[in-house]
Amino acid sequence: MEAAKLKGEYIDTSSKITVAEKAYQYAATRPHRETTAVRVRSLIDVHIAGLPLGARRLSTVKDSEVEGWIADRARVLAPSTLRLLVQLLRSVFGAAVRDRQRGSNPLPPRLSLPRSDRPKVVPLTVAQVQALTDAVPPRCRAMIVTHAGLGLRIAELLSLRTQDVNFLGRSVRVDWQLTQDGKRRVDVKTPNSHRTVPLPQVVAEVLSEHIRKFPPAEDGSLFTTERGNLWRQEHYGARVFKPAVREAELADGTTSHGPATSLRLSAAGRWRDRGSGGRTDRRHSRACVADVRAPDARR
Numbered sequence: 001m002e003a004a005k006l007k008g009e010y011i012d013t014s015s016k017i018t019v020a021e022k023a024y025q026y027a028a029t030r031p032h033r034e035t036t037a038v039r040v041r042s043l044i045d046v047h048i049a050g051l052p053l054g055a056r057r058l059s060t061v062k063d064s065e066v067e068g069w070i071a072d073r074a075r076v077l078a079p080s081t082l083r084l085l086v087q088l089l090r091s092v093f094g095a096a097v098r099d100r101q102r103g104s105n106p107l108p109p110r111l112s113l114p115r116s117d118r119p120k121v122v123p124l125t126v127a128q129v130q131a132l133t134d135a136v137p138p139r140c141r142a143m144i145v146t147h148a149g150l151g152l153r154i155a156e157l158l159s160l161r162t163q164d165v166n167f168l169g170r171s172v173r174v175d176w177q178l179t180q181d182g183k184r185r186v187d188v189k190t191p192n193s194h195r196t197v198p199l200p201q202v203v204a205e206v207l208s209e210h211i212r213k214f215p216p217a218e219d220g221s222l223f224t225t226e227r228g229n230l231w232r233q234e235h236y237g238a239r240v241f242k243p244a245v246r247e248a249e250l251a252d253g254t255t256s257h258g259p260a261t262s263l264r265l266s267a268a269g270r271w272r273d274r275g276s277g278g279r280t281d282r283r284h285s286r287a288c289v290a291d292v293r294a295p296d297a298r299r
Contacts, residue, residue, distance in 0.1 A: 013059045013060075015057070015058065015059055015101055016057060017057070017058050017101065018054060018055055018056060018057060018058060019048060019053055019054050019055075019056050019057075019058050019061060019089075019092070020044065020048050020049035020054030020055065021058075022058050022092055022095070022096055022101070023044045023048050023049070023054070023088070023089070023092045024041075024044060024049075025095075026091065026092045026095045027040050027041060027044060033186075033187070033189075034179070034186045034187075035155070035177070035179060035180070035186060035189070038179065038180060038181075039180075040088065043084070043085055043088060044088075047073060047077075047085055048089065051069065051072075053065060053066070053069045058096050058101055058102060059096075059101055059102055061093075061102075061106060062106070063106040065106075066089070066106040066107060070082075070086060070111075070113070073085060074113070074114055079113065079114040079115060082113060082114065083113055086107065086111065086113065089107060090105065090107040090109075093105040093106060093107055122251075124148070124250070124254070128248065128250055129144065129145070129148045131248035131249075131250070132144050132244055132245065132248045132250065132254075133145055134248070135243075135244035135245075135247040135248045136240055136241070136244045137240065138213070139214055139225075139226065140223075140236075140240050141206070141210070142206045142207055142209070142210035142222075142223070143157060143223050143236075144244075145202065145203055145206045146160070146203055146206070146207060149200050149202065149203035150172055150197050150199075150203065151197070152174065152197075153177065153189070154233055154236075154237075155177035155178050155179075155180075155233065156174050156176070156177045156178075156188065156193075157223070158177075158178040158182070158223060158230060158231050158233065158236070159176040159177050159178040159185050159221075159230075160172070160221075160222045160223065161216070161219065161220035161221055161222060162211070162216050162220040162222060163220050164176075164220075165199065165207060165222075166199070167199070167204055167207075167208070169199075170198060170199045170200075170201075170204065171196050171197065171198060171199050172196070172197050172198075172199050173195075173196050174188060174193070174194065174195050174196070174197060175187075175188060175194055176188060177189065178230060178231075178233070180232065180233050180234065181232055182229065182230040182231055182232035182233070182235070183230070207222070210222070217230075237255070241255070
């Protein structure tokens with residue numbers, strides 16, 4: 001033992017730290033953005049700490065146990081999520097090796113995992129966006145039109161405030177996104193995500209009508225629940241968006257969230273509505289709504 005310590009090869013096999021505990025420790029040291037930190041902690045909660053592997057002592061985990069864990073997770077996770085999770089656990093074990101809590105990493109650098117074949121995102125047509133708008137409750141109709149018309153991420157949409165919308169200048173400033181629990185605004189995803197997008201005529205009209213019928217919250221929040229709370233992404237997706245997708249008879253894969261959604265890319269190509277100016281930032285605002293309005297806002 002003393003010789004191993006002198007050579008820097010000593011491994012503390014007496015440590016009782018578990019895989020889950022090490023995972024939480026590792027995550028706490030990473031320079032993650034707040035939203036990323038929440039997502040990583042959720043992965044650990046559900047897929048590591050919530051399973052037998054998470055309770056195992058870090059120093060005693062066998063390669064075969066990790067292989068079994070991967071096979072089990074592959075049955076319930078999308079390939080892309082599985083890859084993120086495996087990468088996280090590989091990093092956790094890598095930190096354990098560096099900290100002399102394990103002799104080796106049970107996850108090799110190269111590992112055969114299911115391929116991540118993303119289905120092609122097919123933007124919704126104007127008629128489909130209209131059908132979706134008609135299918136949601138009146139309080140949420142402006143959310144659908146704004147989401148499609150501005151090409152925002154769902155977290156950006158839910159965080160919009162009146163002070164972000166310049167009706168006279170026909171533009172919307174995007175600087176914030178809402179946390180998944182709907183409690184706080186945080187910085188947008190990346191520095192390049194700060195942007196100003198054109199405000200199409202139809203979106204301006206729908207938002208104006210929405211503000212008249214459903215006054216903003218004290219802090220200017222445009223989209224709130226009947227109780228005046230900000231929307232949680234999960235609640236909006238499950239209770240409002242998914243039922244509307246079924247009622248509008250849209251494809252099952254139509255979602256309100258994710259990096260590239262059918263709604264966010266609706267009618268992509270060029271701005272066709274009146275007063276849009278015909279120009280937009282192609283990196284971020286890729287949507288186009290021609291004449292989509294909430295039923296009571298149509299002429």
